[in-house]
Amino acid sequence: MIAKNIKGKSFKGCVQYVMNETAELLEAEGVWADNAKEMIRSFAMQRSGRKEIKRPVGHIPISFAPEDSHRLTCNFMLQLAKEYMEEMGIKNTQYIIVRHHNTDNDHLHIVYNRIDNNLKLISVNHDYKRNIKVCKKLKDKYNLTYGKGKSNVKREKLDNPDRAKYYIYDAIKSVLPNCKTPTDLRFALQELNIEVEYKHKRTIREIEGVSFRYDNISFKGSQVDRKFSFGNLQKEFDKNIELLEERTQEQKEKQLSKVEQQAEDKLKLPVIGGVELTSEQWHTLKEGGFVYLENIRKKDGSGLFSSYVFLNEERNKAFFSKKNPDVFVKFGRYEMCIRDKILIENGYVTKAKVKWYGGEFAYPYL
Structure with a gap:
């Protein structure tokens, strides 16, 4: 496991480089993750709160030895990336973690905002030495392979x-x-x-x-x-x-x-509660929309009811709402859509649409 800490000026160049044709987004925090353009915009909005900082971009490529490739599932790589960030003091800020599939050398990229959610600057003092210590700690903890040749040279000396x-x-x-x-x-x-x-x-x-x-x-x-x-x-x-x-x-x-x-x-065409969907209704549900169905049969067979219906992200389970699922309601510290509130209450992790500062929307995973 080898990591490199890079500081840069442009989120646009960094995100476009990381989100290439083979990129797989493992996790995003505090950014709109629909596409690279929205990610760049999200980082830029928070960065604008500290315009005097000339190098707000944090970029960390992490590569792994070929001997460890059989262990490197996406979940394990994500776990390593988050533990690395925690050890390096990269907290309370926006970030994306991306795996690349364009080489036999398994690797991922972390892009984070050095301007944190409280507009404080994340320190990078002595990060060269800290990086070496953290990589060694994680390699020892998970019994990862130590590199050979140039990869094993102690750069700090x-x-x-x-x-x-x-x-x-x-x-x-x-x-x-x-x-x-x-x-x-x-x-x-x-x-x-x-x-x-x-x-x-x-x-x-x-x-x-x-x-x-x-x-x-x-x-x-x-x-x-x-x-x-x-x-x-x-x-x-x-x-x-x-x-x-x-x-x-x-x-x-x-x-x-x-x-x-x-x-x-x-x-x-599927059936929901005894109601056979039309092709138009099924298409709407698969595209993430909702439909209103009448005469839905209750599970216990005690009667019929009418409701708005929408699906989870996997499109394999239907949920019901008395009100329009896209109406916003207060839930915890967020104001979010009813559909996201229902999914969270049912134990699902979802990219919720929440009202944000200045009339904008954010899409955190909740």
């Missing part, structure tokens, strides 16, 4: 130029799985304050070499590590393109299967 070289090494290793072209690598490393310069052949514009500069210290790619010569980097770009094409094809096949299943579902 290094001085320049080795300190800069290992910073570049860690940065390239963290971003390379998401890069398909030399330009992708350049932009990704710019976010980490690393400059990239490509050397071109004299007669043609083909790239033949690469160098990296950090803290006014420059290294050729092969000086950082032999696998970071441009020839080897190009092999990684090609491999990433191939993996993306494979996953794109898989997604197309899954989508086709989904369409076929939807067509089959139209032939089997």
Whole structure:
């Protein structure tokens, strides 16, 4: 388990980088999680309360040894990420935890707002040393594999130029799985304050070499590590393109299967409380809406009733409401939709729609 603490200026660049084609959102706290654009907007709203802070973005890539891959379920990776954040003092703030599936090297990304929910700045003092201690603690606690070679070098004891070289090494290793072209690598490393310069052949514009500069210290790619010569980097770009094409094809096949299943579902319309749904009603419910049904039979057979009906997020259980499920009511410290209140009361975790400051809405998991 290796983690890297990065501070940045732009939530837009960081979130767009993390939410790539292979991203799987494991958890979101305090942000609208429907898409990357809404996430960026959520982070920016809270960040606007402390405009004087120049680097409000916290970004933590965490990678794991191949030997541990058989244990790395999404639930276990999420648990490790949250324990890591707790140990590092990243609390009471917005964050997303994202797993990437674009490489054999299992890894995830944490993006958090250094401006917490009380508009206080989350300290990053001595985070380099704290990060090493926390990773060791978690590896020992869960018997995770210790890295070999460069991954096992004690960075905190290094001085320049080795300190800069290992910073570049860690940065390239963290971003390379998401890069398909030399330009992708350049932009990704710019976010980490690393400059990239490509050397071109004299007669043609083909790239033949690469160098990296950090803290006014420059290294050729092969000086950082032999696998970071441009020839080897190009092999990684090609491999990433191939993996993306494979996953794109898989997604197309899954989508086709989904369409076929939807067509089959139209032939089997469900019944709720003895009331057979129309295709329009079933479509509304599956899309997250609600319908009003009359003459619903009670479970104990004692009579009939009429009610608004909606489904849970898994679309496998119906719930009933005397009032419009999208009407807002006070529940605890939130003002939320009736449907979310009913789901929570029935033991479900849901992304509730709640009224927020300034007439906006938030979608926390409750």
